[in-house]
Amino acid sequence: MASPVTCSVTIRIQEDDFDIAREIALLTKSRTDIGAVVSFSGICRADEDSANIAALTLEHYPDMAEEEIRRHVDEAISRWPLNGVTVIHRVGRFMPGDNIVLVLTASQHRQAAFLAAEFLMDYLKTSAPFWKKEESEAGTGWVEAQARDDEAAARWTRS
Amino acid sequence: MASPVTCSVTIRIQEDDFDIAREIALLTKSRTDIGAVVSFSGICRADEDSANIAALTLEHYPDMAEEEIRRHVDEAISRWPLNGVTVIHRVGRFMPGDNIVLVLTASQHRQAAFLAAEFLMDYLKTSAPFWKKEESEAGTGWVEAQARDDEAAARWTRS
């Protein structure tokens, strides 16, 4: 009988930048059952809908944000055989090129790692209580939710 | 009019290990048009089909391997709006826990980065001329191609 997969989970909301190599090392260190690690990093872009972004401010609902991410990480673990999941979401004020979010998934096989990372990103976009405010040439304003993000999240709904 | 996406491409076949953070930094350095970076790292596992793997040797067809990877990178660039692609495939003898392959994709949006990384991994598995030989308790033997990898690659076929 195969031994059950143990999945290590790290969830952090922080102002500081993250170090992808360090986070991958923490996830895979002294384990030899991981065959695939997928990382997604979301970065502040200078151009959003053709406006020139000078800075981006991320606001969040502290206690709920962590609980909401944890619920989705638990859901991902129940759907795919994962060895490890790390989600780090930064808050504060960012310049173009700055890291905003990191999702790491580790599994025996690549499909599970890819699917879980996409699932977590789709839900972070639409369901985790974070809000972006942009400062651009056109002024300062809150980013509007995108229909395409709701559509991306909807594909994971189980009937 | 939006300026055309310029995509930087790095393809390397090497014995040495790779440094994911360094490769991501090379891909994103002094650019502010990248919103999403996906990395996939494939790692040598200790357990494959319940045999205990002691080591894995990767053999390849040197000139063709690089050309074949480049063809698939070009195909990915033609399908998705990518800002950068890095593929590093190691060859030689590996122990469980060692890195084997790295695919990095960068794009404005996450869907393109995820899809391109999955596409490239599926094709590396089934089409790039690399062969794995396993040393395990059960002896030494060449890894057999998996039907599930062919199925994964087939989903990208355009009719």
Added chain:
Amino acid sequence: MKVKYFAWVRERVGKAEETIEPPATVHTVAELIAWLSSRSEAYAYAFEKPKVIRAAIDRAHVKSDATITGAREIAFFPPMTGG
């Protein structure tokens, strides 16, 4: 009960949180939004498009017909744009 506001809901209401005591006739999230909107122009502006407003009770997403009975903390905010 404690109420929290985020993003442009917070900016329009003019505060991040407050403690309120709605009348006993207010049972649901939608009714609470209507009651808050009646308090001042700032609230009316924040909740002018109630269908856009998302709500959470005790840190879990709820729909507008959810009951607020027993809630300790209710939060109002626009659709999320993290990640």
Added chain:
Amino acid sequence: MKVKYFAWVRERVGKAEETIEPPATVHTVAELIAWLSSRSEAYAYAFEKPKVIRAAIDRAHVKSDATITGAREIAFFPPMTGG
């Protein structure tokens, strides 16, 4: 023309590459496999299941009915298992 062998095809043939001059009657990859198989037990063993064998001409994958006319380098190998 130069022929290269990889993985267990190489091990069974007993060499990584060689230069061959097949007769003019050998036109396709499948015919080349048949001709090689007739040379010795080692080749026959390497190509005993010709449907499993993959081939490349001048570093591009080809099917077994591909013509070998003009080929400089032909490679034979099992299904790939990289990545």
